[in-house]
Amino acid sequence: MNTLGLSMLLKMGCLCSKDDLSINNCKYYVLEELGQGGFSTVLLVENARTRKRFAVKKIVCHSREDQKNALQEIEYHKRIDHPNVIPCLESCVTGCADPVLNSTSQVLLLLPYYSRGTLAYLLEMRGRTRHYLDEGEILRVFQQICDGVKAFHDAKPTPLAHRDIKPANVLLDVDNTPIIMDLGSVATAVVQVRGAAEAQRLQDQAAEQCSMAYRAPELFNVESYCVIDQRTDIWSLGCLLYAMCYFKSPFDSVYERGDSVALAVISATIDYPTVTPFSQDIHQLIASMLKVSPMERPYIYTVIEKVQDIRQKIGGIL
Structure with a gap:
């Protein structure tokens, strides 16, 4: 057999064979990789029996601390039950994470699959043609995102903060319903920092x-003695709302230029296009969330009220 023929056979073999994984005795075929982060991989899978598609978040743990964090993510999923937050349908752990033995464990989370992808993808596509979203639609979707964030802030027995609200962590359902995903960054909302060591640890995290x-x-720049609370998410929501209007965070261009994002954030200088289709109300809402001092930022309940007021003003349906 010539080299070309062998190459074709190998390609056919790759196409015909499917990697598979098992979650609680249920088999899934791996169809493709959807995304990859620093600590995990998200796969598109198909149930071997029903042919229904799901997403699987695969977390490889190299230490007991890694595994503890992955299991904590599953626990956060159990604590948050809201239509605008992605549910964890099943989960399992295999192997043993032990750096001494050079062994790893694997934590798998079975999640719903949303074929439309993320809000980030939508904004990227719109940004290429400068095709702005309708203000009423922006506010409708943003209010639902805020409703999802409120579920974290209202969590029992202690409030939680997502800590990484951004367009890439918001999926879109078929009717444009936003679904907050990736609970790997979630933490207890209110943190009392006592000393330089604790401050550095939180800053590194x-x-x-x-x-x-x-x-x-x-x-x-976490201060040595301070209180961090859920209003970290309010800042992120301000950046997200700006991105929904103008396709990127107000600090993305700073990063792209190679300038200091930290300095830009701490100075909180927000530029708006001179020609804009959006109302002053939406700019004021963004500005209210992008206050450098967290004490000056509203809580999520006030943000939702302000969104509702603007929607009523422009004739939006609540």
């Missing part, structure tokens, strides 16, 4: 888990 262009100022 934020640098790992919170996207720079959506990260609150207090997480860039």
Whole structure:
């Protein structure tokens, strides 16, 4: 057999064979990789029996601490039950994470699959043609995102903060219903920082888990003695609403130029296009969330009220 023929057979073999994985004795075929982060991979899978498609988040754990964090993510899914937050349908753990033995464990989370993709993808497509979203539609979707964030802030027994709200972490259902995903960054909302060591630990954690262009100022330079609360998410929501209007976070261009995002965030200088289709009300709402001092930012309940007021003003349906 010539080399070309062998190559064709190998390609056919690759196309015909399917990797598979098992979650709680249920088999799934891996169809493709949907995305990859620093700590996990998201796969598109198909149930071997029903042929229904799902997403699987695969987290490879190299230490007991890694595994503890992955299991904590599953627990957060159990605590948050809301139509605008992605549910974890099944989960399982295989292997043993032990750096001494050079062994790893694998945590799998079975999630619904949303074929439309993320809000980030929609904004990227719209941004290429400068095709702005309708203000009423922006506010409808944003209010539902806020409703999802409120579920974290109202969590029992202690409030939670998502800590990485951004367009890439918002999926869109078939009717444009937003679904908040990726609970790997979720943490207890109110954190009392006591000392330089705790401050540095929280700052390092934020640098790992919170996207720079959506990260609150207090997480860039954590003070040695302070209280961090759920209003880190309010800052992120301000950046997200700006992105829904103008396709990117107000700090994305700073990053793209190679300038200091930290300095830009701490100064909170927000530029708006001179010609804009959006009302002053929506700009004021963004500005209210992008206050450098978290004490000056509203809580999620006030944000939702303001969104409802603007929607009523422009004739939106609540």
